[in-house]
Amino acid sequence: MSQGKTALPPLDYLLAFEAAAESQSFVGASKKLNISETAISRKVRLLELHYDVPLFLRGHRSISLTPQGASFLARINPALKELREASRAIVAEHKERPVTLAATNSVAALWLMPRLHRFRAANKHVKIMVVSSDRDEECLSEQVDLAILRGDGNWPGFTSRQLFGETIFPVCSPAYLEANPQADDIAMLPHLDLIAVAAQHPEWMTWQRWLSHVGRQNVEPKQAALFNTYPMSIQAAVDGLGVALGWAHLVDPLIEQGKLVRPLGDEAVRTDFGYYLLRSEAAAPFDECRIVEDWLCGVSDARKRFAS
Structure with missing residues (x-):
């Protein structure tokens, strides 16, 4: 050979x-x-x-x-x-591993979804599976890599970082305000068409609690419509059905687009709660998970700040 x-x-x-x-x-x-x-x-x-x-x-x-x-x-x-x-x-x-990201219905629909296209444009190799639920046990299941929940920052067994605080104010469509100019008077607000949410969490901010925070105690506000999810209540406000409670950061894009306005100007209630990014301490983070986590924290760092 x-x-x-x-x-x-x-x-x-x-x-x-x-x-x-x-x-x-x-x-x-x-x-x-x-x-x-x-x-x-x-x-x-x-x-x-x-x-x-x-x-x-x-x-x-x-x-x-x-x-x-x-x-x-x-x-x-x-x-x-x-x-x-x-x-x-x-x-x-x-092998690319998808990142399962759970969030409340409000955060998933109003905060996360409008931003996902920017993330996808910059990270085409990272796949995100979004789980939208208002049940904490579902968002914190073993199958979930990252979760965004409302609370005080204390979740045993999870690392937490606040993405944004909780600042709440009335919002309505420009057309509704034009037809109901008295909406800019806080004394008249309880008599208008108020849009409410049937929340699962007892500490959720209701119209009665919000009015009490701004000095209108013992008021039984009139409710025009009741919804079981927060995104539906905001859509109802955009459609001109009445006045809803708007959570800063969730409704900011709609205000910037002119779809919603704040009839009471800067009048707002700031609570001790916020929306936190959670990751189980027992789960080892992987590369794609870190990329999503860093992106969410970067969005948080660039957010608008509201006075306490």
């Missing part, structure tokens, strides 16, 4: 030889590798020419390994197995 023949043959020659040897036929190898029988036969023949060694004894309808072929198969099998394992490992290590 000449010195040049010690060069490695193409990998597909070796794979065709291995498949043919294990199947004991070119037909079987063809089915295994999903290429034609002619292609298998040709690759095996080129491998034999490469080494100038007969690897198969060819019968009319069968093939069998020569002693040289059997010896060669025994030597290359471990190497091919190692190559397959290395190939599977690198795919598993670098």
Whole structure:
């Protein structure tokens, strides 16, 4: 054998030889590798020419390994197995893992969704699965990588970072304010069409609580409509149904777009609650999760600040 023949043959020659040897036929190898029988036969023949060694004894309808072929198969099998394992490992290590991000209905619809397109434009390789729910146990399940919840920042077993605080003020559509100019008078507010939310959390800010915070105690406000989710109440305000309570950061884009206005100007109530980004201390963060977490914190750092 000449010195040049010690060069490695193409990998597909070796794979065709291995498949043919294990199947004991070119037909079987063809089915295994999903290429034609002619292609298998040709690759095996080129491998034999490469080494100038007969690897198969060819019968009319069968093939069998020569002693040289059997010896060669025994030597290359471990190497091919190692190559397959290395190939599977690198795919598993670098496979893109989706990030499951849970948030309350209000945050998912009004804060997160309008920003996701910017994130996707800058991070096309990161997939985010958004879970929208007002049930804390669902947002904090083991299947969730990151969660955005309303609270005081204390969730045992979770690291938390405040994304934004809770500043609340009345909002309505410009058309509603034009038709009801008395909406700019806080004394008249309880008598207008107020949009409310049937919240699952007892500490949720209601119209009665908000009015009490601004000095209007023992007032039974009139309610024009009651919704079971906050995004629906805000859409109702945009549609001119009445006045809703607007959470800063959630309704800011709608105010900037002119779809909502603040009839009482800067009048607002600031609470001790806020919206926090949570991650389980028991779960090891992965690269894609860190990218999403850093992005959310960056959005938070750039937010508008409201006075306490």
